[in-house]
Amino acid sequence: MCDSCGCASPSDHSHTKTVDVHESLFAANENIAKSNREHFEAMGAVAINLISSPGSGKTTLLEHTIEHLREEFRIGVIEGDIETERDAERIRAKGVPVVQLTTGGACHLDATMTHKGFHQLQKEPGGDKLDILFIENVGNLVCPTSFDLGEHHRIVLVSVPEGPDKPAKYPKAFTSSDTFLITKTDLLPYFDFPVEEAKAEALRLNPKIKVLDFSSKTGEKFDEWLDFLRNLATEVKRQTA
Numbered sequence: 001m002c003d004s005c006g007c008a009s010p011s012d013h014s015h016t017k018t019v020d021v022h023e024s025l026f027a028a029n030e031n032i033a034k035s036n037r038e039h040f041e042a043m044g045a046v047a048i049n050l051i052s053s054p055g056s057g058k059t060t061l062l063e064h065t066i067e068h069l070r071e072e073f074r075i076g077v078i079e080g081d082i083e084t085e086r087d088a089e090r091i092r093a094k095g096v097p098v099v100q101l102t103t104g105g106a107c108h109l110d111a112t113m114t115h116k117g118f119h120q121l122q123k124e125p126g127g128d129k130l131d132i133l134f135i136e137n138v139g140n141l142v143c144p145t146s147f148d149l150g151e152h153h154r155i156v157l158v159s160v161p162e163g164p165d166k167p168a169k170y171p172k173a174f175t176s177s178d179t180f181l182i183t184k185t186d187l188l189p190y191f192d193f194p195v196e197e198a199k200a201e202a203l204r205l206n207p208k209i210k211v212l213d214f215s216s217k218t219g220e221k222f223d224e225w226l227d228f229l230r231n232l233a234t235e236v237k238r239q240t241a
Contacts (some may be wrong), residue, residue: 029147032111036150039118045076045130049149051173052157053166054139057183057216061089061157062134064216066094068226073131073233076124078117080109080138087136097127107144111150132233141170145177146166152236158159159184160191164198167205174205179228182213185220 024197040047050058059079066075077098079088088100099120101113109117114135121127135151137144156177158166161184167174174180180202182195212228214221 002232026123026146029111032115033148033150035116036111036118037152039115040133040150040152041240043128043130044237044240045133046153046233047133047135047149047151048232049135049137049144049151049154050157051137051141051144051154051177052159053141053162054141056157056159056162058136058139058157058170059090061181061183061216062091062136063094064219065134065226065229066223067098069094069132069229070094072154072230074126074129075132075134075239076121076127076130078109078114078121078133078135080136082106082114082138097121097124097130098125099127103138106143107138107140108147109137109149111148114149131237134228141166141173145170145172153178153232155181157181157183158198160187160193163191164193164195164201167198167201172204174202174209177206177209179210179212181225182211184215185213185219186215186218 014229037047052058062077069075075096076137077091077096079091079098079100080098080103081087082103082105084102085100088098091098099117101109101117103109103113135149141156154177156173158180182198188195195213202209202211212221212224214225216222
């Protein structure tokens, strides 16, 4: 159950009023998201929203990405979790500015939380001048899909141990995303995960989605991810210059 948006609330079986409330909620969120995007662009930063189930490897991906790109780009991270600052501590150890947002029960970040987190990040050493801003959303493939944070690019991750059926089970996570990452491919020998079938299912839902598969641990095909980020950062800077 989501304490923020009220989804799957067992005590409320009336849908009419809920729809009205949600329409107002989403309209307000869209306005703040637009403002967030303007702030990101004023700084010259491309904002990337990472969504996935828990355990897909988002934080590990960020750790390895920072290690490879911190000499080329100024990177900042907003971490979203229900509780604890463990992920932020891992990112902070890589020497980049990071802010932890603990939602306390909400299963997603929204534009307002992101707005506050971004201004907190700007107060961190190096947080006022960024090229790439990663927003690691709360681990969930449902609620985060409905909330624009002001990002320029949304990425959905699925790890090999989770299985290839996530596009079919959680279609909005893929229709609302720009890129699909298949992670932990070093585990393919141990799991039944037909990569091409998962790619095809995602492309059936969203023909425009870009698909990458790699292993952060072994580095297999990781250069494709790094080149993708380089191109994305360059393209957004060109469009917003």
